[in-house]
Amino acid sequence: MEQGAGDVPVIYLYDIKRxxxxxxxxxxxxDGAKLALWAGQSVALVAPSGxxxxxxxxxxxxxxxPDEGEVYVAGAPTxxxxxxxRTQIRRTDxxxxxxxxxxxxxxxxxxxxxxxxxxxxxxxxxxxxRSTEIxxxxxxxxxxxxxxxxxxxxxxxxxxxxxxxxxAPRALLADEPTGNLDPVTAEHVFHALTQxxxxxxVAMLIATHNMELAGRxxxxxxxxxxxxxxxx
Numbered sequence: 640m641e642q643g644a645g646d647v648p649v650i651y652l653y654d655i656k657r658x659x660x661x662x663x664x665x666x667x668x669x670d671g672a673k674l675a676l677w678a679g680q681s682v683a684l685v686a687p688s689g690x691x692x693x694x695x696x697x698x699x700x701x702x703x704x705p706d707e708g709e710v711y712v713a714g715a716p717t718x719x720x721x722x723x724x725r726t727q728i729r730r731t732d733x734x735x736x737x738x739x740x741x742x743x744x745x746x747x748x749x750x751x752x753x754x755x756x757x758x759x760x761x762x763x764x765x766x767x768x769r770s771t772e773i774x775x776x777x778x779x780x781x782x783x784x785x786x787x788x789x790x791x792x793x794x795x796x797x798x799x800x801x802x803x804x805x806x807a808p809r810a811l812l813a814d815e816p817t818g819n820l821d822p823v824t825a826e827h828v829f830h831a832l833t834q835x836x837x838x839x840x841v842a843m844l845i846a847t848h849n850m851e852l853a854g855r856x857x858x859x860x861x862x863x864x865x866x867x868x869x870x871x
Contacts, residue, residue, distance in 0.1 A: 647714040648675035649809045649842035650699050650733075655708035656865075657694055668694050669705070670865030676810055679840040681833060683853035685870065686862040692846040693814055695862065699844065700733050700812045701725045713809060730759055734803030734841070736813040736832075740795040742787040748774060748798045749783040755805050766805075773801040776838075777831050793824035797831050804835055811835070813845040817852065825849065 657669040668691040676682060676699070686692050697703035698710060701717060710717045712728055720728070742751045752770035757763065774783050777797045787795050796816060803811055813832065817825035829852045836843050845856070853859050859870040 646677070648677050648711070649713060650674075650676040650844075651711040651714075652695070652699060652867075653709045653711065655695075655698055655705045655710070657691070657698065657703075657705050667865055669698070669862075671708075672862070672865060672867045674699075674844075674860065674867045676842040676844055678809070678842050679836060680858065681836050681843045681845070681856040682858045682860060683856040684844060684846045684860055684862070685848070685850065685853050686846075690862045691865065692862065696812050696814050696844065696846055699810075700735060701729055730755070731806055732809045734806070734808040734811045736796075736799055736803045736811065736816045738815040738818040740787070740799040742795060742798055742802075744787050747784050747786055748779060748790065748794075748801075751787075751798055752801045752805050755802060759806055770801070770805060773805060774798070776834075777801055778827075791824070792820055793827050796820065796824075796828045800828070800831055800835065804839065804841065807839065808841060811841045811843045813843065815846055815848065817847065817849060825852070829855075 652672055652674045655669050655672040659666045659668065672695060684692050684695065694703065698705050701710065712732055717725065749770050752773060753766040756766040756769065771783060774780060777800065779794060779797055782790060782794060790798065817828050820828060832843065835841060847853055861868050861870055
């Protein structure tokens with residue numbers, strides 16, 4: 640698990656196994672995968688399509704349960720938690736960014752970022768202030784009143800990032816967040832993500848095919864035969 644003695648990873652996947660059945664044939668996706676995500680560290684998950692990247696992210700984010708193994712969040716096991724308890728951890732400790740921004744089209748950028756905070760129970764005045772600050776930090780201070788259809792692809796994805804970190808999560812999980820973007824826009828979004836890691840000390844795991852961007856992250860890992868392998 641490495642890192643400093645006494646440190647506890649934000650998320651620790653221990654001996655994760657996950658399989659599906661196609662017809663009568665078991666399809667092994669994860670087979671003893673182990674991965675520690677540390678505060679303030681960016682990790683690129685680079686592997687071919689169909690290798691299990693999304694499954695790993697879903698399990699790390701408590702959206703899916705492994706068949707065997709344990710997911711620890713801040714040192715605490717999660718396998719015996721109720722659905723409500725898992726939902727609470729996702730709401731407060733884990734942020735998600737997807738390839739598609741998944742913004743609500745009827746709401747402004749500001750309102751999209753406010754929503755997860757209001758669901759958490761924060762006062763509206765507090766959510767307005769915090770959401771405005773995050774969007775401004777990501778270079779969208781002049782776009783807070785615009786709806787998604789009025790924003791560029793890169794701006795939409797930066798709003799999605801702002802929404803993902805609105806509740807100050809411990810971990811940020813991103814599934815091909817620049818996959819739909821041109822190289823210049825992808826660079827802006829990647830810069831926004833790395834800025835946030837440094838500023839907030841969040842642990843970030845990004846599944847990506849972009850080797851150039853992956854090469855600039857703190858660590859690179861891959862999935863080989865269902866196991867996590869550290870790359871140089």
